[in-house]
Amino acid sequence: xxxxxxxxxxxxxxxxxxxxxxxxxxxxxxxxxxxxxxxxxxxxxxxxxxxxxxxxxxxxxxxxxxxxxxxxxxxxxxxxxxxxxxxxxxxxxxxxxxxxxxxxxxxxxxxxxxxxxxxxxxxxxxxxxxxxxxxxxxxxxxxxxxxxxxxxxxxxxxxxxxxxxxxxxxxxxxxxxxxxxxxxxxxxxxxxxxxxxxxxxxxxxxxxxxxxxxxxxxxxxxxxxxxxxxxxxxxxxxxxxxxxxxxxxxxxxxxxxxxxxxxxxxxxxxxxxxxxxxxxxxxxxxxxxxxxxxxxxxxxxxxxxxxxxxxxxxxxxxxxxxxxxxxxxxxxxxxxxxxxxxxxxxxxxxxxxxxxxxxxxxxxxxxxxxxxxxxxxxxxxxxxxxxxxxxxxxxxxxxxxxxxxxxxxxxxxxx
Amino acid sequence: xxxxxxxxxxxxxxxxxxxxxxxxxxxxxxxxxxxxxxxxxxxxxxxxxxxxxxxxxxxxxxxxxxxxxxxxxxxxxxxxxxxxxxxxxxxxxxxxxxxxxxxxxxxxxxxxxxxxxxxxxxxxxxxxxxxxxxxxxxxxxxxxxxxxxxxxxxxxxxxxxxxxxxxxxxxxxxxxxxxxxxxxxxxxxxxxxxxxxxxxxxxxxxxxxxxxxxxxxxxxxxxxxxxxxxxxxxxxxxxxxxxxxxxxxxxxxxxxxxxxxxxxxxxxxxxxxxxxxxxxxxxxxxxxxxxxxxxxxxxxxxxxxxxxxxxxxxxxxxxxxxxxxxxxxxxxxxxxxxxxxxxxxxxxxxxxxxxxxxxxxxxxxxxxxxxxxxxxxxxxxxxxxxxxxxxxxxxxxxxxxxxxxxxxxxxxxxx
Numbered sequence: 001x002x003x004x005x006x007x008x009x010x011x012x013x014x015x016x017x018x019x020x021x022x023x024x025x026x027x028x029x030x031x032x033x034x035x036x037x038x039x040x041x042x043x044x045x046x047x048x049x050x051x052x053x054x055x056x057x058x059x060x061x062x063x064x065x066x067x068x069x070x071x072x073x074x075x076x077x078x079x080x081x082x083x084x085x086x087x088x089x090x091x092x093x094x095x096x097x098x099x100x101x102x103x104x105x106x107x108x109x110x111x112x113x114x115x116x117x118x119x120x121x122x123x124x125x126x127x128x129x130x131x132x133x134x135x136x137x138x139x140x141x142x143x144x145x146x147x148x149x150x151x152x153x154x155x156x157x158x159x160x161x162x163x164x165x166x167x168x169x170x171x172x173x174x175x176x177x178x179x180x181x182x183x184x185x186x187x188x189x190x191x192x193x194x195x196x197x198x199x200x201x202x203x204x205x206x207x208x209x210x211x212x213x214x215x216x217x218x219x220x221x222x223x224x225x226x227x228x229x230x231x232x233x234x235x236x237x238x239x240x241x242x243x244x245x246x247x248x249x250x251x252x253x254x255x256x257x258x259x260x261x262x263x264x265x266x267x268x269x270x271x272x273x274x275x276x277x278x279x280x281x282x283x284x285x286x287x288x289x290x291x292x293x294x295x296x297x298x299x300x301x302x303x304x305x306x307x308x309x310x311x312x313x314x315x316x317x318x319x320x321x322x323x324x325x326x327x328x329x330x331x332x333x334x335x336x337x338x339x340x341x342x343x344x345x346x347x348x349x350x351x352x353x354x355x356x357x358x359x360x361x362x363x364x365x366x367x368x369x370x371x372x373x374x375x376x377x378x379x380x381x382x383x384x385x386x387x388x389x390x391x392x393x394x395x396x397x398x399x400x401x402x403x404x405x406x407x408x409x410x411x412x413x414x415x
Numbered sequence: 416x417x418x419x420x421x422x423x424x425x426x427x428x429x430x431x432x433x434x435x436x437x438x439x440x441x442x443x444x445x446x447x448x449x450x451x452x453x454x455x456x457x458x459x460x461x462x463x464x465x466x467x468x469x470x471x472x473x474x475x476x477x478x479x480x481x482x483x484x485x486x487x488x489x490x491x492x493x494x495x496x497x498x499x500x501x502x503x504x505x506x507x508x509x510x511x512x513x514x515x516x517x518x519x520x521x522x523x524x525x526x527x528x529x530x531x532x533x534x535x536x537x538x539x540x541x542x543x544x545x546x547x548x549x550x551x552x553x554x555x556x557x558x559x560x561x562x563x564x565x566x567x568x569x570x571x572x573x574x575x576x577x578x579x580x581x582x583x584x585x586x587x588x589x590x591x592x593x594x595x596x597x598x599x600x601x602x603x604x605x606x607x608x609x610x611x612x613x614x615x616x617x618x619x620x621x622x623x624x625x626x627x628x629x630x631x632x633x634x635x636x637x638x639x640x641x642x643x644x645x646x647x648x649x650x651x652x653x654x655x656x657x658x659x660x661x662x663x664x665x666x667x668x669x670x671x672x673x674x675x676x677x678x679x680x681x682x683x684x685x686x687x688x689x690x691x692x693x694x695x696x697x698x699x700x701x702x703x704x705x706x707x708x709x710x711x712x713x714x715x716x717x718x719x720x721x722x723x724x725x726x727x728x729x730x731x732x733x734x735x736x737x738x739x740x741x742x743x744x745x746x747x748x749x750x751x752x753x754x755x756x757x758x759x760x761x762x763x764x765x766x767x768x769x770x771x772x773x774x775x776x777x778x779x780x781x782x783x784x785x786x787x788x789x790x791x792x793x794x795x796x797x798x799x800x801x802x803x804x805x806x807x808x809x810x811x812x813x814x815x816x817x818x819x820x821x822x823x824x825x826x827x828x829x830x
Binding site for chain 2: 020026044045058214236239280362
């Protein structure tokens, strides 16, 4: 066949894809298991192929296991974590309804923003960044505002706080006939989460955190009560793409075309969830607690402070206070004269010197904390050991008074 | 470290991922090039990693080349093609605005649905399924309704019609101060599309058609005029996830966090677009025309009919009329007594017998046509040869009067 050489004169010359090899210990994505990467390179079948329907069934079954739920409506949403978040909020919130959200982190703020765009009236329950919600405050907010929908963040990626007392929160909400949406982006597959036992109506997550799967297809589960509300809305949800009443046709029994599913991302999620099932969900929770516990022990032994009280510690996301940077150079930690290390420079040095990613604080905690993930395939002894020694050494180079040796030893003794 | 064996008792037993090896000649996804599959298995960097920012830049530059545009606002949207569609419509349409959409295919109907959810008032310009819009009708609709936004489908995946006269359509719209949104899902990278020369304000596409990339990150481009409208909206767009004024912070100069980009899907899109640049966009258009031309020649030589007139033929999506099934068994093609082949049975036999995917008609054309894609890496002599012989043989087995040998010969002579 004749193949004319046309249109090549202005073609960009872009080289082969050669990203650096990073160790991902930030707030996500986490390191992806080789088996999941391999699944990503599997040739595609069509999104309506009978063989893909089996793959969808497997993925849903594995998602139910991981969420600890029997919910029929357990699916991967075709987008990253914020898409499953918007699917939950946009479908459950109807125009004019009152939505109660928390103020104790970045993602509560995002919930509020999405609820407003869904037509909801947003009211808030307060807690400082770095602390969980107090059930007493939640009850008071319910009594005052009588919200229709209550959103909370089970694992706040911006603060490293794990919300305790979840069954108490859902009980308060249900006493007031409200629906509960739980942000489980950084808890699913990493820390104990029991959707059915805790009576959560809708929970969403991302695949690139404790599931260690590339982002692109994001877990969502709704119980029958929540799905009944979605299916009896007076007006359709404002997003066609994320309309669960339409997605029901594809992921439900009918298998009707809605949109082209991200076939490869579903392949990857299935494989990532197979790894969860092989390990066992409770063993996986224990591994996160133990591995991150070794990390935390090293952090504290070298003289750094965690930003969150032990009882709210979130193993998958460790918030570490940025230390003083004037070790041996004058009076440190004395209020106004205190000079902390430049967190951005430390993070850049870790990336440049060790190919190691961690992240800075967001919002109220910008400049105050490092955010260190310990999620999924990244929650491994090798990663944690590297993190403790590299962070300690880099902080020392930036003038922080840290005892690197003590940190390394404390971590090693726990692994 | 102690690893207790907990929580494994109810773990689902799901086997290794072993989908069948298909040849994808349906309406998408198309066969993915091995280099793109390999890119999908590349270990991830973070979505805010400096190295990923370079990858984003490369991807944007390659997208501009492929769209034939200098538009700064040229990005992959984090979702499948319907997400880039909703991003275009949801951002450009403001509540109370009038939106003109076509009735000549499935995806015009989807545009209408999305425009309504954005708060728009939908008006229509009619043409039958299987025919393009007539500029005369478009002008009349503009004069009657004075729409603010005009959406049209450049390549209708449901009918196999290529809309000609695009510059005339955009000129009519701009004479009326309207904005033009073009659905280029099945044209980008396969048939001539010139966003700047044709004065299209916003165009969206999917990666799994003529770009032969797995679905999950979908091309979108807006010119400055369109982006100015988006940035000066009175109220925010109804989707936070797809809000281009927020995505501007991530894909623009600031590089601020909005949501976690689908890193792997961007890797894959970059590689798929590199293949476009290496081939040359005009050579790629020519390859689609020639390869699909060989397919069409074989289809017609064996006695089947294309459903679309030659002047509107869309090489990437070939609509073939389902033939009669009573060859030599009585009076065929006589109106009410006509008995056509069962299209679903033929499609199932192709999948079972040849691992070959094609699709049936949708909407007004359900049962009347086969939809045969010839896109990207699927637009190859081997695929086309297989398609013609397998379809011919299967139709013959279903009683259609087709001359398989003539079809195979006609295709071979063109390849």
